[in-house]
Amino acid sequence: MSNRAALRDLPRIDDLVAASPELVDDYGRDAATAALRRAVEAARTALVAGQPASAETTALQETARAELAARRPDPPAPVINATGVIVHTNLGRAPLSGEARRALDAAADACDLEADRDSGARSSRLSRLEPLVADACDAEAGFAVNSAAGALVLVLGALAGGREVLVSRGELVEIGGSFRLPEMMQAAGARLVEVGTTNRTRARDFAEAGDDVALILSVHPSNYRIEGFAEAPAIGDLAAVARERDVPLVHDVGSGLLSDEDAPWLADEPSLSGSLAAGADLVFASADKLLGGPQAGLLAGRAELVDRCRRHPLARAVRLDKLRIAALVATLRAHLDGRRASLPVWAMLEAHPDDLAERAGRLAEQLGGRVVTGASVVGGGAAPGRELPSPAIRLPDTDPDALAHALRTGDPAVWPRVEHDAVHLDPRTVPAELDERLVDAIRAARTERAPR
Ligand SMILES: *Cc1c(COP(=O)(O)O)cnc(C)c1O
Numbered sequence: 260m261s262n263r264a265a266l267r268d269l270p271r272i273d274d275l276v277a278a279s280p281e282l283v284d285d286y287g288r289d290a291a292t293a294a295l296r297r298a299v300e301a302a303r304t305a306l307v308a309g310q311p312a313s314a315e316t317t318a319l320q321e322t323a324r325a326e327l328a329a330r331r332p333d334p335p336a337p338v339i340n341a342t343g344v345i346v347h348t349n350l351g352r353a354p355l356s357g358e359a360r361r362a363l364d365a366a367a368d369a370c371d372l373e374a375d376r377d378s379g380a381r382s383s384r385l386s387r388l389e390p391l392v393a394d395a396c397d398a399e400a401g402f403a404v405n406s407a408a409g410a411l412v413l414v415l416g417a418l419a420g421g422r423e424v425l426v427s428r429g430e431l432v433e434i435g436g437s438f439r440l441p442e443m444m445q446a447a448g449a450r451l452v453e454v455g456t457t458n459r460t461r462a463r464d465f466a467e468a469g470d471d472v473a474l475i476l477s478v479h480p481s482n483y484r485i486e487g488f489a490e491a492p493a494i495g496d497l498a499a500v501a502r503e504r505d506v507p508l509v510h511d512v513g514s515g516l517l518s519d520e521d522a523p524w525l526a527d528e529p530s531l532s533g534s535l536a537a538g539a540d541l542v543f544a545s546a547d548k549l550l551g552g553p554q555a556g557l558l559a560g561r562a563e564l565v566d567r568c569r570r571h572p573l574a575r576a577v578r579l580d581k582l583r584i585a586a587l588v589a590t591l592r593a594h595l596d597g598r599r600a601s602l603p604v605w606a607m608l609e610a611h612p613d614d615l616a617e618r619a620g621r622l623a624e625q626l627g628g629r630v631v632t633g634a635s636v637v638g639g640g641a642a643p644g645r646e647l648p649s650p651a652i653r654l655p656d657t658d659p660d661a662l663a664h665a666l667r668t669g670d671p672a673v674w675p676r677v678e679h680d681a682v683h684l685d686p687r688t689v690p691a692e693l694d695e696r697l698v699d700a701i702r703a704a705r706t707e708r709a710p711r
Pocket of ligand 1: 406408513544
């Protein structure tokens with residue numbers, strides 16, 4: 260068909276909308292009409308310019324549907340995490356416990372978030388969380404905000420107020436997802452004073468630095484390790500210098516490990532209570548890493564400092580919403596009430612090697628794969644370089660990347676690990692009750708990959 264004929268054949272918008280009831284059903288009349296109009300205009304522009312374009316109703320509907328689909332993304336969909344990365348940032352960090360899910364579902368309704376049932380008067384939304392955070396961190400006082408980055412901004416706003424903050428040059432980190440410590444500090448209005456060198460900084464270096472010092476900040480280098488000729492001051496030694504200078508020592512603990520005893524095999528990973536016991540005045544950490552909860556930032560330490568943070572105007576800007584308060588209460592209760600194994604992150608960390616071996620054997624048999632020795636990692640910028648020995652199922656395929664793609668785009672989506680030129684599945688990060696669905700998903704992906 261000539262372009263001139265095609266131009267004549269372009270349908271009227273009204274007719275096109277009337278011929279597209281499914282599009283109207285899926286996206287509403289206004290959006291569907293606008294998208295169909297754009298499809299017709301694009302075809303007209305192309306045809307006038309002498310380029311090929313279709314005037315057919317089905318082609319225009321397809322163009323409109325593709326555009327609408329791209330502009331109306333679905334909410335995040337569940338995936339099966341078979342990567343062996345326990346706290347996988349791209350997959351939403353810590354999966355929540357059943358109790359936390361039920362709590363946030365209940366809070367989705369009208370709920371007694373800021374209401375005292377006895378008096379009917381207004382209460383504080385954080386009154387539930389404060390004692391839980393304090394107890395979990397073994398601290399005088401606790402508080403919670405929407406992320407560890409939010410906690411840092413709040414601490415700097417409340418305690419530094421434009422004055423100097425001392426940080427070791429070895430800790431001026433980028434955590435990923437554009438958390439760059441020096442930039443965050445600048446944005447929060449604090450004046451950064453770098454202390455020591457990249458590889459070696461001693462507590463003594465902090466004794467003389469700066470001349471209008473508000474606080475000393477120590478940041479756990481969560482996602483990297485400096486090896487070789489390296490030295491970083493212990494929290495206890497920094498605390499002694501902080502006391503001498505009469506300024507608070509604040510420690511960004513990072514992963515949200517509550518106690519040093521929780522995971523002795525994570526030897527270098529600092530904990531919130533451990534750091535306070537060693538002399539830090541204020542500690543903060545993420546709630547969606549090793550704590551195993553929703554995105555949030557825990558803040559704990561000396562009551563007077565926590566109180567200054569709580570009363571600072573920025574606290575309102577970094578406050579938690581009701582859904583995360585609900586999930587965080589449930590998560591902290593699980594830790595405090597001795598039910599840590601109910602948290603998926605801890606079930607994965609502490610999975611029994613025999614159980615993993617048995618599941619790996621069964622999955623390999625069902626899938627025609629081979630069990631190989633592998634390793635899971637904590638991930639999420641915690642415990643860099645620490646590996647947990649874990650069996651993995653190696654799936655034979657001539658094109659592992661194509662199989663991985665079919666798995667990621669399947670339903671349910673499966674995230675495998677591709678290494679040594681093969682697709683691997685790590686059972687540690689897959690909840691055991693999903694094993695059957697995993698097998699089905701892999702069979703479906705293989706069928707899709709099979710030459711037709
Ligand atoms: C992960 C991490 C952060 C950022 O935590 P968010 O809760 O994602 O804001 C900050 N500092 C350290 C040391 C971390 O490990």
